[in-house]
Amino acid sequence: MIDAISLGLLALVLACALATAVLRDVLAAIIAFAAYSLGVAMIWVLLQAPDVGLTEAAVGAGVTTILFLVTIAKTVRPPGEAIFESVDPKGLVVAVLIVGVLASTLGALPPVGAADAPVAQSDVTDYYLDNAYEETEVKNAVTAVLAAYRGFDTMGEAVVVFAAGVGLLVVLGREVFA
Incomplete structure (x- = not known):
């Protein structure tokens, strides 16, 4: 059975992944990506793999985020751009199908521990x-x-x-x- 912390982390990771994909503002997308990576690191710790979680936090949430921030500091933002990207319905259908297929395999996994x-x-x-x-x-x-x-x-x-x-x-x- 999944506890509230696991569900909260899963919701955080899914929301951050969605935000990273649809945000047009590069800084906001980088922040959403960093939060996604940190959420995945916490999930690894909950799955009792702290070494993988530490690597994800250091490389994904830490180093990658800093490199992205340095990169956008060197770029110029065009004025008047929309904040959110319009979502292609075909791409959304494919993404939902992939997530559905992957989610259907979760029942075959034994509970943690x-x-x-x-x-x-x-x-x-x-x-x-x-x-x-x-x-x-x-x-x-x-x-x-x-x-x-x-x-x-x-x-x-x-x-x-x-x-x-x-x-x-x-x-x-x-x-x-x-």
Whole structure:
């Protein structure tokens, strides 16, 4: 069963995605996109994937938003433009159909944290829980999996966040010293 926080986050993400698509004002669209990305990051945390949520928040809501803002600071806004884009009915029908097809698959997913979920009954999960401390000497099984068993994947995520931060500093450094 979905709780009120999950429904609220889902409503926020959907509203921000819709606003990003239909807003003509670039600054407003960037703000809506940043809120969308932050909402998705919070959903990842609710789904018990804080590493993915942190990456989404850093790259999606943080770095991307700053780069977009720097970009529009360098552009000129034409006067007298409409705030909202008119929506093509054909595109709207296609978008609704895609969302409907994707939403129809949600019933097949097990509830988050369900004991009968395939991952909870997996031999791999049992192996990690039984052997994580002895093999890695880390007391937290999640940390052991992220740092030892999935070390290359976690390192890749860290490299993405680091590269995004360095790229942002390079762009901002050019803007400050230009």
